[in-house]
Amino acid sequence: MDQVVENIYLLVIVTLISVLQNAFFALKVEKECKSSNTSAFERVSCANRNCMDAYSTFLAVMWCAGLCLSQAPAAFAGIIYLVVRQKYFVGYMGQTSQSTPGYLFGKRILFFLLMMCIVGIFNYLLMRHYRSDYKEYVETITSAASALLLLP
Amino acid sequence: MDQVVENIYLLVIVTLISVLQNAFFALKVEKECKSSNTSAFERVSCANRNCMDAYSTFLAVMWCAGLCLSQAPAAFAGIIYLVVRQKYFVGYMGQTSQSTPGYLFGKRILFFLLMMCIVGIFNYLLMRHYRSDYKEYVETITSAASALLLLP
Amino acid sequence: MDQVVENIYLLVIVTLISVLQNAFFALKVEKECKSSNTSAFERVSCANRNCMDAYSTFLAVMWCAGLCLSQAPAAFAGIIYLVVRQKYFVGYMGQTSQSTPGYLFGKRILFFLLMMCIVGIFNYLLMRHYRSDYKEYVETITSAASALLLLP
Numbered sequence: 533m534d535q536v537v538e539n540i541y542l543l544v545i546v547t548l549i550s551v552l553q554n555a556f557f558a559l560k561v562e563k564e565c566k567s568s569n570t571s572a573f574e575r576v577s578c579a580n581r582n583c584m585d586a587y588s589t590f591l592a593v594m595w596c597a598g599l600c601l602s603q604a605p606a607a608f609a610g611i612i613y614l615v616v617r618q619k620y621f622v623g624y625m626g627q628t629s630q631s632t633p634g635y636l637f638g639k640r641i642l643f644f645l646l647m648m649c650i651v652g653i654f655n656y657l658l659m660r661h662y663r664s665d666y667k668e669y670v671e672t673i674t675s676a677a678s679a680l681l682l683l684p
Numbered sequence: 685m686d687q688v689v690e691n692i693y694l695l696v697i698v699t700l701i702s703v704l705q706n707a708f709f710a711l712k713v714e715k716e717c718k719s720s721n722t723s724a725f726e727r728v729s730c731a732n733r734n735c736m737d738a739y740s741t742f743l744a745v746m747w748c749a750g751l752c753l754s755q756a757p758a759a760f761a762g763i764i765y766l767v768v769r770q771k772y773f774v775g776y777m778g779q780t781s782q783s784t785p786g787y788l789f790g791k792r793i794l795f796f797l798l799m800m801c802i803v804g805i806f807n808y809l810l811m812r813h814y815r816s817d818y819k820e821y822v823e824t825i826t827s828a829a830s831a832l833l834l835l836p
Numbered sequence: 837m838d839q840v841v842e843n844i845y846l847l848v849i850v851t852l853i854s855v856l857q858n859a860f861f862a863l864k865v866e867k868e869c870k871s872s873n874t875s876a877f878e879r880v881s882c883a884n885r886n887c888m889d890a891y892s893t894f895l896a897v898m899w900c901a902g903l904c905l906s907q908a909p910a911a912f913a914g915i916i917y918l919v920v921r922q923k924y925f926v927g928y929m930g931q932t933s934q935s936t937p938g939y940l941f942g943k944r945i946l947f948f949l950l951m952m953c954i955v956g957i958f959n960y961l962l963m964r965h966y967r968s969d970y971k972e973y974v975e976t977i978t979s980a981a982s983a984l985l986l987l988p
Contacts, residue, residue: 536843537904537960539688544900548953554893555946562939581889585733588740588892589706596696600689635714642707649700656689691840737885740892741858748848752841787866794859801852808841 542607543598547591550614557583557621572625579624582635583617590642597645600652602671605678606645612681613641641681648674694759695750699743702766709735709773724777731776734787735769742794749797752804754823757830758797764833765793793833800826846911847902851895854918861887861925876929883928886939887921894946901949904956906975909982910949916985917945945985952978 557580564573598606620637659665709732716725750758772789811817861884868877902910924941
């Protein structure tokens with residue numbers, strides 16, 4: 533079983549951090565739920581719901597990318613997604629801004645993870661049918677490309 | 685790690701398609717969010733929420749069925765579920781129909797996947813305790829049974 | 837593939853039970869949706885939504901704990917979580933109680949599963965870098981500690 537853990541431990545760590553962040557969001561909702569400020573409660577509840585709606589999708593795509601290609605860039609993209617999500621949540625709760633951010637966030641990162649999955653599957657099919665294995669090249673390119681996510 | 689990919693690549697492909705569909709739903713919500721048509725926004729938002737509520741359940745049951753028994757019928761049932769979900773979403777957004785479809789959809793497919801899981805677990809326990817392995821028969825029957833999902 | 841099933845079959849069983857429970861919740865919502873009692877529908881819909889919001893988090897943390905450390909205590913904690921969730925849902929629907937339970941539930945169990953993940957990852961890293969393996973001790977302690985979850 534330790535071989536399995538070897539291939540997923542970075543993904544597990546990112547998942548744990550995301551769970552802690554979920555708990556933070558939920559505590560905020562719980563706190564506002566008890567206060568009497570309806571507009572603040574509605575805002576925080578809506579932000580939490582939007583984050584939760586996207587959460588399953590994020591987990592699915594991160595784990596697929598990590599299993600099919602390589603875990604380090606997937607976990608790195610996951611961390612960046614969590615940072616973006618934190619910013620989104622805080623931005624949603626902001627008192628002064630009347631205009632809330634939209635429904636979607638982290639599109640670029642999810643797109644990157646999706647690309648990783650597709651490349652991984654494609655590489656696997658190539659290897660199976662034509663015995664040509666580009667996995668090492670692809671992993672190097674992916675690791676380099678993941679740094680591009682840091683661009684604002 | 686390539687052995688792992690061999691056993692899950694069909695499931696990953698279905699997951700990717702479902703993620704693309706989620707993105708399509710989310711873009712619809714984002715678009716209606718900006719327009720001023722409140723009733724249309726409410727309808728599309730409700731349809732999206734119902735789909736998202738069931739999404740984790742669907743993913744969990746599809747992956748369990750694929751891992752415990754065999755991936756091809758599970759992925760096939762997953763594809764059909766996505767088609768049903770697309771129909772449900774489009775039906776929910778329909779302008780003319782006042783009566784929206786209910787909260788649930790794709791019950792038959794989820795039930796089929798659930799049965800696959802139970803059969804897979806049962807087969808594993810039988811094999812472990814009595815050394816009797818019916819996996820091949822079960823896989824053949826499952827593949828044949830999955831064609832029944834195509835019936836309207 | 838049977839080795840894989842051996843390490844996850846308890847987790848799969850708990851996942852199946854949770855899916856059945858989700859179906860039970862969804863059927864309740866569907867039923868109230870058709871009746872004309874708006875306040876009851878709102879209550880059951882809200883309870884269902886709160887349960888669904890936490891569902892992805894629960895699945896993620898249970899599977900991580902089961903994969904990283906050992907499946908039996910993780911599955912046991914999962915079962916207890918499902919019992920707590922059932923109580924929460926029924927309590928939310930209660931006619932007489934005006935005060936609904938809060939947004940969160942099962943905090944202690946999720947915290948226990950989170951601890952299991954962290955210990956598992958930590959143990960793996962220790963083993964990898966220092967060749968010291970405490971996994972057996974940790975598993976025994978975890979199994980014993982999971983019994984503490986039964987305390988009210």
